[in-house]
Every structure is written in C-alpha cells, then in structure tokens.
Amino acid sequence: MSKKVLIVGAGLGSLATALRLSHLGYQVEVLERYHRPGGRLNLLQKDGFTFDVGPSFFSMSYEFRELFESQGLEVPFTIRELDPLYTVNIAGRDKVYRMFKDLKKLAQEFSDEPNFEEKAKRYLKAAGTIFHDTEYKVVKRNFNGMVPYLASLATVPLKHLPKMFRSMWAELERNFETEDVKVIFSLVSFFLGATPFDTPAVYSLLNYTELQHDGYWNVEGGMYKIVEGIMPILEQRGVRFHYNTEVTGVELKDGKLHAVVDSEGKGWTADVFVCNADAAWFRGAILNRKAYREEKLDKLDWTLAPFTIYLGVKGKIDGIAHHNYFLGNNFKAYADMIFKTSVAPEKPYYYVNVASKSNPGCAPEGCENLFILCPVPDLRHKPDWSDAEKLTDDIIADLSARVGFDITNNIISKTIYTPVDWMRMFNLYKGSGLGLAHGMNQIGAFRPSNKDEQLSNLYYVGASTIPGTGLPIVVIGSKLVTERITHEHGTVS
C-alpha cells in the first residue's frame, strides 16, 4: 500500500506538492477551510464579472513549466508574457511610465535620466550576478540547520557582501540620478515586506528577474486557470479534497503527528503531514510552541496587508493598461509610514489590474473589471477597518481623476476585502498578504523550516516557510518539501 500524505490547506503550495507527491505514488488527501481550492490564488464571480482575488501576474514562469514537465505533463493553462510589464503613474507627472524589458524602449520612457540604457545595463548585470550566484546556494535548497546554511552563504562570492549592508535605495542612488527611476525600480522591495530604505541591496536581483531574466507573465482567461488546470489532474489521480474543513488541533504519538483534528472534532490520520497554512502561525496556534506564540510572532516582520476592491464598471476605460501602479509624490514619507500607521492613508498608493483588457470573458460586453490593491498596515497596527468605504471612495475618486473616466457613477458591481476579510478567508496572520517578510534575518535557515523541529512526519510548504512567498517561489517550495519527504520516507512503501 502506498503511504498516505495529508495536506492542511489547498493553496498553490499545497496543489503543487500534491501534484509532485501523487506522481511519485503517494496517496494524497487535502483539508481546506475555504469552500474552494487555490488559497490566495482564488476567484470571485459576481454580477456577471469574474475577478482574480489575489495574484495577477508572476515572474520565473519556468518554475511552472518545471512543475508539469517533470511529471511528463503539458502546462495545463496558457501563459502570456506582459509587454509592457506594467505602467506607473506618479502624481503630478505629465507622463505615465511604461516598463519595458527592452532597455532601448525603456530608455525612451526615462529620457530625463542621462545615459539611462548604459546605467541600467550595468545595474542589471550586477543584479543578475547576485541572482545566479544565490539561486542554488540560498533559494533552491533545503537546510538542516544554521551551520549548513551559513556554510552555503559563505560560498556566495564575497563581492556581493557590501550589498548585504547597503540599502536598495542607496544602491539605486549609486546608479541613477532621477527620483522617478529610483522610485519605480524600488517598488519590488514592498513585495518582500520592507521599504527600499531598509531592504538590503542584494534584492536588486528582483529588478533583474522582472526586467531582464524572465519578465512577468499572466494567464489567458485569468489567474484562476492555474487552479482549474491543476485540479482535474489531481482528481484523476485520486487526490481527495475536503472543503469547509478547518484544522484546529493535533494528536501526537511517539514523537510523531498521529492526526490533525478539525473544528468538528474529527481526527484525520496519515503517515506524513504537510502544512500549507502559515508555517509560523501553525507552530504557535496549533502546536503550542513557545517560540511561535502570538507575542513572538507579533515581533517578527510581516509583509503589508491587502486592502482590495473588485469593481465591475460600465464602459471602456481607455486611459489605463492591464497592470498599473498609481503612486503619490511623497515616496519616502509614504514608505516610512505605511507599515506602522493606525489610520488609512489619506492619499493612498495602489495597484490596478484591468483583466478585461486582455480577457474579455471576465466582464460583460462593453464593461471593464477592475481589481484594485492598496497595501496597508496589518492588523497589529490597524485592527479597525470600519473606514473601509471611505478609503474605497478616496481611491475610486483618485483613480477616476487620473484616468479621466467617471468610475464612481458607472459601478455595476463592488466588493471590498479589508485585511480582516483576508485573515478570515485564508487564515492570513494578522491579515499580512504575503506572509513573513524577507529580511536577511527571516530567510534561509532563519525562516520557519519546511521540516518540523520535533515531529518527524510533519512538513511545511507555502509563503512563510522556505524559500518564501510569491507564486513561483511556493512552487519551488513544493519541490524542496517533496525532496525532503521522499528522502526521509521513500517514494512509495
């Protein structure tokens, strides 16, 4: 009989792990508290519109190819490269920046920056070296403790060392003169859970991944096609899913996890368990580990929380592309305040995705569907979201003015998810959107491990364990956890 693996949660990390393990002959069962698979990569269908709930694009598309091709499968959805990657609208500027991978075209966008192309080539070349020097030494690796991790770090060429201590902003200042280049290149730091002023310059590697290496991609028909592509394969392999099933406890036996227990008191047994719920939260709330109690978790660095608005709008909005950032003109002050403020930002910075620009099926004829994401402080700092409607109105008014279209009076459908909703829907710790941040003290062996410290048959996959957050990164995480499980438990018994 094959060994049974039980996975808690049905996010992308879980689905990718289920794909790999079922291919190797494991019998897989999944428990999910939400009513649908996908986790943050989810779907909202309302008033004739279809919205992607969370992610709207991804980098490192080859990680998806590896996931399927390693099992002899074709990628079961169609991916499209974004060109331009996105646009950036900075308040007070008379132009909208379009971000191209083609540096000649990008140089025309940044015509105020002397010798932009030459400078960008030099900057991105150095960033690319960091990416390739760390990819297999830090990111795509399991670590059995701090000593092997530090030993592996020691093999990264010393020339990168100063960039561990210099900030990303300082690095950009060494390379570019104009504020707009620095602001736009530094936006990636927010994905990591920090501002460019306290993100180490090594993370300029993210500029390389977006602008040179593989760019950004999305999925024809919407991002949820990823989940809809994976599910039939899993179902055909006999992987069983149980929705509306929340794990609230555990039963231990002989240093192992014997069963996870759901909120109805039912125990679910298996040979091996994989937790796709937040790896830090699970250790504290479910396993009752002192090091992960709420007061300890609250001291860690978490990524910003999402405040998201889903709008169905009558009419076509010409002044906007598929992926767009709308920023104010007080970048440093905004960055310094946004992680810790207890009030909603007055002039919010936000991202808008208009999926109907390239996926006509997601909105009725003659309409647009808008997904607006405004990163806000998590619930430790701003627990009260009774002002959600006001923030929504402010964002819609600002967006209307900046794209020259009266959105307010053409809304057919409106849904708002505050950080409280995000916490309730997917059990995100204090509403943090991307999980634990990625400072040097929270990556590699410093991040909650993908193997439990005490229970020999419990593993973790997803945003808050290694290597970290983001769709392709949790796909890498699924490979790492599968390697551990097969190494420690064999392929099939």
Ligand SMILES: Cc1cc2nc3c(=O)[nH]c(=O)nc-3n(C[C@H](O)[C@H](O)[C@H](O)COP(=O)(O)OP(=O)(O)OC[C@H]3O[C@@H](n4cnc5c(N)ncnc54)[C@H](O)[C@@H]3O)c2cc1C
């Ligand atoms: C608004 C938003 C926008 C984003 N945009 C992008 C983007 O454009 N590109 C990108 O690459 N990444 C993006 N991300 C990040 C990306 O969504 C995540 O990194 C990734 O989806 C995490 O996958 P996961 O498998 O770790 O976890 P999740 O998606 O969180 O899945 C975990 C699952 O476990 C379930 N669960 C939790 N606790 C329990 C329990 N006790 N019992 C049973 N089930 C439980 C949850 O309900 C959830 O379904 C975005 C995230 C957000 C929130």
